[in-house]
Amino acid sequence: MKTSDFYYDLPEELIAQHPVEPRDRSRLLVYNRQQDKVEHKVFHDICDYLHSGDVLVVNNTKVLPARIYGTKEHTGGKIEFLLLKRLDLTHWEVILKPGRIAKVGAVFCFGDKLKAKVESIGQDGSRVVEFIYEGVFEQILQEIGEMPLPPYIHQKLADKARYNTIYSKVEGSAAAPTAGLHFTPQLMEKLKAKGVQVVEVLLHVGLGTFRPVKVEDVTNHHMHSEYFAVSAQSAQAINQAKAEGRRVVCVGTTSVRVLESACDSNGLLKECSGNTEIFIYPPYKFKVVDCLITNFHLPESTLIMLVSAFCSKEKVLEIYKTAVEQKYRFFSFGDAMFLC
Helix, strand or coil: CEHHHHCCCCCHHHECCCCCCCHHHCEEEEEECCCCEEEEEEHHHHHHCCCCCCEEEEECEEECCCEEEEEECCCCCEEEEEEEEECCCCEEEEEEECHHHCCCCCEEEECCCEEEEEEEECCCCCEEEEEEECCCHHHHHHHHCECCCCCCCCCCCCCHHHHCCCCCCEEEECCCCHHHHHCCHHHHHHHHHHCCEEEEEEECCCHHHHCECCCCEHHHCCCCCEEEEECHHHHHHHHHHHHCCCCEEEECHHHHHHHHHHECCCCCECCEEEEECCCCCCCCCCCCCCEEEEECCCCCEHHHHHHHHHCCHHHHHHHHHHHHHCCCCECCCCCEEEEC
């Protein structure tokens, strides 16, 4: 299977540059797999498609304002850091630019509260740095950091909270699980009142999720690693739903990757945590997930491959063509799909 099999043509003007307000007024494309039927709705209409007893699985990760700007100690050379993964209390994996001034031993200053020393350089150009500071690291980031918006978004975000879901809790992501950005507190309460059970899992989203696959043969792609966790309570709720024939509806590809990583061959979940490199592409037999809420994804990305495994490559590309014709908004702040 070739990477080029997952290419589609997208006019640049359809790439969403800002979020819709309120969140649940984004458009929603609904595809019923059994009926092979497409409908065009608004996201708050998701209530009409979720039923009492459904389990709605959400990723409660929280995006840090992980893009910080500083200067090199003594020389004053400008530097930009993007924090990718916390390794321990003071050490992080980061990507930065320009790389030429960030050799091992280089020290960078970010205002008067934070410094970073480069300790090693990875094969991909990433760095492991030690942060030196007094106080609470997360509070310093809130003061000086910017949200790490994808490069195709050219406008700065006025409200940092808008690049997090309303149920975000556990800090650690370098990017948002964007399918969840469409939910409002009122919509969540309406779903719960209807009998939909909301279950939380965790996956800290890395930037590798959004990068196009660069190898010609999909099977040769090496998936990046991301930290995930499933609590005993969440595992029990999902297992019970499956045993009773109730639907498991994942909000976003990150939730899908958690469940498919954490289950055994029979689709049973247990309390667990760790790193996953699961790469889902056609053909793949899903063991837990019944329905998927997701955004529209980059051509030739691992995300569109996962969605193609859920439906079919041909059907997904047909849906994307329809979305382009109907002028849906694409990517992080774009519109959503419900595949059921």
